[in-house]
Amino acid sequence: xxxxxxxxxxxxxxxxxxxxxxxxxxxxxxxxxxxxxxxxxxxxxxxxxxxxxxxxxxxxxxxxxxxxxxxxxxxxxxxxxxxx
Numbered sequence: 001x002x003x004x005x006x007x008x009x010x011x012x013x014x015x016x017x018x019x020x021x022x023x024x025x026x027x028x029x030x031x032x033x034x035x036x037x038x039x040x041x042x043x044x045x046x047x048x049x050x051x052x053x054x055x056x057x058x059x060x061x062x063x064x065x066x067x068x069x070x071x072x073x074x075x076x077x078x079x080x081x082x083x084x
Contacts, residue, residue, distance in 0.1 A: 001009070006024040011017075025033055067074055 003024070007022075010022075010024050021036065023033070023036060067078075
């Protein structure tokens with residue numbers, strides 16, 4: 001069943017509800033998709049304190065490359081990510 005049909009079938013009657021995570025997979029798809037983030041132990045999740053602690057252990061600074069540093073234009077699509 002295509003993803004759009006799966007979603008309509010599973011979410012029927014739940015209009016207006018908010019979901020943080022939704023995977024609608026068959027048994028075969030689950031075998032290659034792996035565990036969902038919520039199936040992990042909390043110790044395995046990268047939380048902010050651990051991420052900040054790892055940054056302090058870097059021995060060499062990381063050189064960033066910015067689009068403004070380049071002489072040529074970048075081809076679309078441009079993808080920007082940030083963490084706050």
